[in-house]
Amino acid sequence: MSGSHPPSERLPFEALVQLLQTIFVRHDVSQEVAQVLAHNCAAAQRDGAHSHGVFRIPGYLSSLASGWVDGRAVPVVEDVAAGFVRVDAGGGFAQPALAAARPLLVAKAREAGIAVLAIRNSHHFAALWPDVEPFAQEGLLALSVVNSMTCVVPHGGQRPLFGTNPIAFAAPCQGLAPIVFDMATSALAHGDVQIAARQGHAVPPGTGVDRDGQPTTDPQAILDGGALLPFGGHKGSALSMMVELLAAALTGGNFSFGFDWSGHPGAKTPWTGQLIIVIDPDKGAGGDFAARSRELVERMQAVGVTRLAGERRYRERARAQVEGVEVGREELAQLVALSLPA
Amino acid sequence: MSGSHPPSERLPFEALVQLLQTIFVRHDVSQEVAQVLAHNCAAAQRDGAHSHGVFRIPGYLSSLASGWVDGRAVPVVEDVAAGFVRVDAGGGFAQPALAAARPLLVAKAREAGIAVLAIRNSHHFAALWPDVEPFAQEGLLALSVVNSMTCVVPHGGQRPLFGTNPIAFAAPCQGLAPIVFDMATSALAHGDVQIAARQGHAVPPGTGVDRDGQPTTDPQAILDGGALLPFGGHKGSALSMMVELLAAALTGGNFSFGFDWSGHPGAKTPWTGQLIIVIDPDKGAGGDFAARSRELVERMQAVGVTRLAGERRYRERARAQVEGVEVGREELAQLVALSLPA
Incomplete structure (x- = not known):
């Protein structure tokens, strides 16, 4: 939470899921998709990952209203080979595509020892750790990459090209919650830049550049025509390039620079692959x-x-199980308003 | 090359391979293993990757003489599942284990869409890019990780635990040489620290700490009881942890902290997995x-x-094809001496 601790409420996880599901359904999303997105978003909020929690709801709704993403898309799963599953997400969200392919993917991984799921024609607007953690809960290892939208300057380049392109990994750990990490290959995740801008905080040096390509610690300057830098110089940049190759070139999804949403004002969700x-x-x-x-x-x-x-998330999760999920009072009022019939 | 440019010779690639092969065979290495190691080491030298070129030969020979690594080991390939191959390297080098398993691995990848090779009981003392580049030459994507020996302090820790734990990736690229990167998850590769120490150069700030845990730019202080830091703070550290889990825990190889070579003075080659x-x-x-x-x-x-x-390597390679592979004059004399009957 922010340093100023605005007033907040706590509500049961399932109540938050239900509230978000109702909101999605009221905004042209199918029941099936709404269920997946609501659980995903509520889980991020529950675990204290606020940049991917209810903070994202206005972005989801803006993108849906623009006609850019299809909230009613039905993913098409293709069984390609003993270790290869493809999904065409149909211009909808990536999470329902993963949900649709998941049983086949797990069966193949257990049979062949390794399997890959290539999702394309998909919008990913959430954290990546919720996609991998459940595999580790079942005793499997999972590695995922997703590309996003041009906002990161490749090392040695002058202008942005890559997305924030996160890498997430999950592995089981005896007697403990799974080991899970989820890292943007940019110096800072886009959601964290938005949060910093909203709260008026500076970002660390080395995070980004302004519209003139000059280094800045002002998150608004990064968002207003500026760009992020990769983490760790040429190494983070190489990893970001790898994410473009795996999440887009391999799957058949768009590169982070490969889509044009200018005809859909309000579009927020990157249309790529995973x-x-x-x-x-x-x-x-x-x-x-x-x-x-x-x-x-x-x-x-x-x-x-x-x-x-992942430890901080598990601690927040445990607390939320007892005390409920924390949501800002003002945010909660807005959510309730969005859930009511127009 | 160093700034001082010591006198050097150029010799044909195949002549260097033959020279190195002869050296290995004269130092208790089988013909099969010598061939693989000689090609690998000569290729690094040819491509200007000098920290893994002939510079490594004394380390190889020291480790062989100590009885720590078996230069005559015969790898045992196990066909585990449609996408899973294991190799027990038998306490020998990782590269001959990869060579033995490679045809099966490629066949499985083409059939199942994805396949994994888990090498254990292996010593990896070379660069990682030569292991992945050939897959991309055949139109495949390859990702490899190998753990090494305790010399990197995990982010938030006080003492070293991880190895330099590199990640390498290769992908085909139409009309161009494959896209290939090979990055230590430490701020600097161990070989580069050794090179800097030998040449008396400082290493960049943030590279490592001395034996008291204090930041230093003196490579010798890092080598003498000090340690390296991960690249990119907590993110590089998380990737290094992932490498331990994939290269050791999954394969059945040793963790970077999991072997004790104190009974083998002169041992240099980390006994881990890949x-x-x-x-x-x-x-x-x-x-x-x-x-x-x-x-x-x-x-x-x-x-x-x-x-x-990878571009710099291809440029050096092209030059070496015309002019021969550059080797320091003094180094070459030492190599020739090592190749002669004792």
Whole structure:
């Protein structure tokens, strides 16, 4: 939450899911899609990942109203090979496409040892960790990449080309919640820049440039014709390029620079692709993978690491289970208004 | 090359391969293994990747003489599932294990759309890009990770735990050499620290810490009981953790902290594991993958990127094809001496 701690309410997770689902359905989204998006968005809010929580609802609705994304799209799953599943998301959201292909993907990963899901013609407007964490809950490893929209200057370049292009990874860990990370390959995630702009905070040096290509710590200057930089210089930039190749070139989705939404004022959701690789660790020769990942975690703690990947989310989740999910009072009032018949 | 440009010779690539092969064979390495290692090391030298070129030969020989690595190991390939191949490298080098499993891995990737090779009980003392580039030469995508030896402090930790844990990726590109990158997840590769120490150069700020955990730009202080830092803060650290999980926990290889070579003075080669994922892009819905990756490259050039991933290596390679592979005069004399009967 922000430093100023505006007044907030807490409500049960399922109530928030229901509220968001009602909002989506009232804004031209099918029941099936609304259910998936509502759960995804409520889970981010529950876990304290506020840049992908209810903060995103106006963006979803703006994009839907613009006719840019199809809230009623029915994904088409294609069984391509022993380890390869494709989905045409039909110009709808990526999460229902993943949900539709998930059983086949998991069956293939368990049978072949590894399987890949290539989603195309899809809009991803959410965090990436909710896509991978459930695989680790089932004892599998998952790696996912998604490209987004031109807003990151490649290392050595002068103008933006790549998206924020996150990479997410999840692995089971014996006796603990899965190890999960989700990192933008940009210095900062786009949602965090928006949050900083809304709250009037500066962003760290090295995050981005203004419209003239000059370094800036003003998030609004980054959003107003400026651009982000990759994290870690040429290495983060190479990873971002890899995400374009895997999430777009391989799947058949658009590159981050490959779509033109100028004819849809209000469009916010990038129309690209997503790749998910799932591995069955029981096929490895490592014995009990979860026991070994626990060993790694314990050794990390022994050298002084106090905060593990995903730990903050699990802590917020546990608190929300007892006390309810925190939503700003003003935000909640807006959500309730959006859920009512027009 | 160093700023001081010591005198050097140029010799044909095949002559360098033959020289290195002879050296390996004279130091208790089988013909089969010697051939693979000699080609790998000569290719790094040819491509200007000097930290993994002939500079490494003394380390190889020291490790072999210590009895730590088996230069005569015969890898055992296991066909586990439609997309999963395992290799027990038998305490030998990783590259001959990859060579032994490669035909099966490629066949599975083309059939299943994706396949993974899990190498364990292996020593990897080379660059990682030579392992992935050949897949892209055949029209496939390849992603590989290998863990190494404790020398990197996890983000938020006080003492080293991870290895330099590189990630390499290769993809075909129409009309151009494959797009290939190979990045340590440490701020600098271990070989580059050794080169800097040998040449008396400082390393960039943020590269590492001394034995007291204090930041230093002295490469010798990093090598003498100090440690490296991950690149890009918590993000590079998370990627390094992922490499430990994939290359060690999944394969059944040792973690970077999981082996004790104190009983083998002179041992230099980390005894860990390696993972390689190979994808057939023809299974995607992107049409001609190589044409799309070419499109990406052209767009990168259009926003001002002048140096592409792998480009410097290809330039050095082309020059070496005409003029021969450059080797320092003194180094070459040492190599010749090592190749002669004792």
